[in-house]
Amino acid sequence: MSTQELDAIVAQIKSNKITSAPITPRDLIKAVGCTRRTSNCRKLVDHYLEENLVEVEPSYVDAWIDSEITIRHKQMATTKIDQDPIKKxxxxxxxxxxxxxxxxxxxxxxxxxxxxxxxxxxxxxxxxxxxxxxxxxxxxxxxxxxxxxxxxxxxxxxxxxxxxxxxxxxxxxxxxxxxxxxxxxxxxxxxxxxxxxxASDITSQFITITEPFLLLEQIENNVRQILNKKILLKDLKQSCSRDDNRPIDSIDDLNFGEYLRTMEDEKNWSKLNLQIDKTTFIKKLHKIREIRNDIMHFDPDGISPEQRTELQQMAQFLNSLNKINTSISAHSN
The missing domain is CATH 3.10.580.10 (CBS-domain)
Structure with a gap:
């Protein structure tokens, strides 16, 4: 295969006339002027592929030299939100x-x-x-x-x-x-x-958009309050066990998943002194975490009425739970 023939195939792929094309490793290296897959040849091939934003699958290096491989667009990182970012x-x-x-x-x-x-x-x-x-x-x-x-x-x-x-x-x-x-x-x-x-429509829309964020903030603040001064810092770090180097110096440093891991630890749960069923409570918080992920992805259609109800009910439950715990603590002191 000549360089011109390879260029013609790549041009069709880049213009979306075709999505991919078959090729052999021998044809590919020949098109860049090589006969063997030496280190210098691989540099030439890799440079050509990179420059033209295409890739081959499987690797032209590992496949048999006359086997059929596929040349195609290099897979680009995409977003689920592909519409105009400016709301109309x-x-x-x-x-x-x-x-x-x-x-x-x-x-x-x-x-x-x-x-x-x-x-x-x-x-x-x-x-x-x-x-x-x-x-x-x-x-x-x-x-x-x-x-x-x-x-x-x-x-x-x-x-x-x-x-x-x-x-x-x-x-x-x-x-x-x-x-x-x-x-x-x-x-x-x-x-x-x-x-x-x-103006009334704008107010209603504002409430629709912002209410989930406000409810999530309320839920997270209540969860932090439940954990506040109940668990040793070393136990908190042990429950979360991060793979990266981000420090945990307080409860505020945790993300939602880490709240869950902390409370799922039986040793930590017993210290919270909550008079509620652990399994039911944690299961509900996992559902809230899933809703939170949907909200943070800024789905243009927003969350469902059922998800909104889940947030409202959980926020109300946690408010009541913290009030009861505060009252019990005050009487015990």
Whole structure:
């Protein structure tokens, strides 16, 4: 095989026209100008493979020289989260609910009825599917009436200063605008309306995103409190037995898995003086650890309702457990 022939195969692999190709060790070393797999030859081959981000399987050095091996893309480290790292407002449920609107030719009575029936604070006023004329709200209606308006037409209660954002708008950018204007209307690429995001929606989303982290922090703090001043430092280090050189000088230096290993040690468990079943408790903490791993991977869909309930129940249980233990300690002293 010539260098040009090998280059052509590699070019097809790199352009994703093919995922891999068969080759023999003899062809590979021949393409770099060698006849034997000497140390100098291996340097040339390894340099070629490295430079072109390809690899062979099995090793061209260990395989029989005329056996068939595979040349392919070098396996790259990947992330499970392959989407755009910048969150857009399209991830919000509110940005994907077609909004209720009203025509500018409608009556004030119709607008008030719609807002009351749906518990809306504002209502976009439109002319067709793609033209937004503004909005009416309890504030715009109240202001107009306070200034003597007696009109029955909605057009006389419209505020034209309405903020319209594309569904690809960055979430953080949108939040600032929503905080200033209380709500925004969201448009698709074809300019049709696809949602309304209010300050209330942002608050709900914030709670949804942050609650698992806050619950985990609460759980970990309670676990630390359970272990606090109950176990000798040398026993703590022995239970964890790290392979690396990271020091353990306090309970705060432990990760979640190490909390579990510490409490699974029967010698340590007996010192905690917890009047609960060890097996059930540890099993539940293992489940919390698994949920914690999901949370820390920042899954865009978040955790499941069942996982959220698990966190809430465990946080509440640990709060109660620590209160009971504190009370028992106070009475015993």
């Amino acid at each position: 407002i399209m991830i919000l449920e509110a940005a994907n609910r077609k909004p209720t609107t009203i025509s500018k030719n409608s009556t004030l009575q119709e607008a008030v009825t719609i807002m009351m029936m749906n518990d809306f604070s504002q209502l976009p006023v439109v002319s067709g599917e793609r033209t937004v004329d503004g909005y009416v709200s309890w504030n715009t209606i109240g202001t107009a009436l306070a200034n003597g308006s007696t009109s029955k037409e909605i057009r006389n209660y419209i505020n034209t200063d309405i903020k319209i954002l594309h569904q690809d708008t960055q979430l953080l950018t949108a939040i600032k605008i929503i905080c200033e204007h209380e709500f925004v209307v969201v448009q698709k690429n074809d300019k049709t309306l696809c949602g309304i995001i209010t």
